[in-house]
Amino acid sequence: MQHLLQTSGSLERLSEVVPLARHTVRVTWVNGISEEKDLSFLLANHRMFSKVRSDTAVFATVKVADEGSRIRWSDGSSLSSRAVSRVPKTDMDAALFRSIMADLNLTSEALSCLLGLSRRGVTAYRGGDPIPKHIALAMLYLWERLDR
Secondary structure (H helix, E strand, O other), rough: OOOOOOOHHHOEEEEEEOOOOEEEEEEEEEOOOOOEEEEEEOOOOOHHHHHHHHOOHHHHOOOOHEEEEHOOOOOEEEEHHHHOOOOOOOOOOOOHHHHHHHHOOOOOOHHHHHHOOHHHHHHHHHHOOOOOHHHHHHHHHHHHHHHH
């Protein structure tokens, strides 16, 4: 896993934000990198986001504001681009799942022990079954911690 050193705030500036389904947005950073971010836990963390959480029309009004340093909704609520940048990736496909297993030299049996899953469950995720957020986060954690 590559580790990047951030040397300026420009990497946390947004150029575009597109609302997607279920409190997820596609953000494009000024360096051109695009990624999907699930903002659910940030929006659930404060009551000022109650309209954004409950009204899909309000959620759909999200725009880049303050020269890329924030995203803002029509009700006036906003999140900093720094907070958005720190949202962990929670979507994972089978290819990334298998890649992490290979990088860490883990068998299905070993991974099932580490994650408290059945070997059959690990095999299903390797084969393309949808990977739940908590499993994706656990895999990324293992990758970060064990890939040294």
